[in-house]
Amino acid sequence: MEKVCLCRGVTKEQIIESIKNGAKTFEDVKEKTGAGTGGCRGGRCEGTIETLIKVYEE
Template sequence: MSKVCLCRGVTEEKIIKVVKAGATTFQDVKEETGAGTGGCNGDRCRYKIESLIKDNK
């Protein structure tokens, strides 16, 4: 499992799962998984999360 959000340990698989369940924005993913809520406030993972949203709609 590859981690996308290192601060919170959220994996790519978990993000794809919530996107497939209806998350359509970074904020949606953040609320559902906690990704982007760590010490960096999403500075490190936001681009990857947004890319996963786009690729898995």
């Protein structure tokens, strides 16, 4: 499983699942998964998460 948020160990699959369950913004994904709440505060993963939102939002 590919980790997107290294600080919190959140995987790409977990992020995609949160998007499919209604997360529409980085803040939504952050709230649902904890991604972006680690030491870097999303500095490393925010761009990737925003790209995943564009690809997987329904």
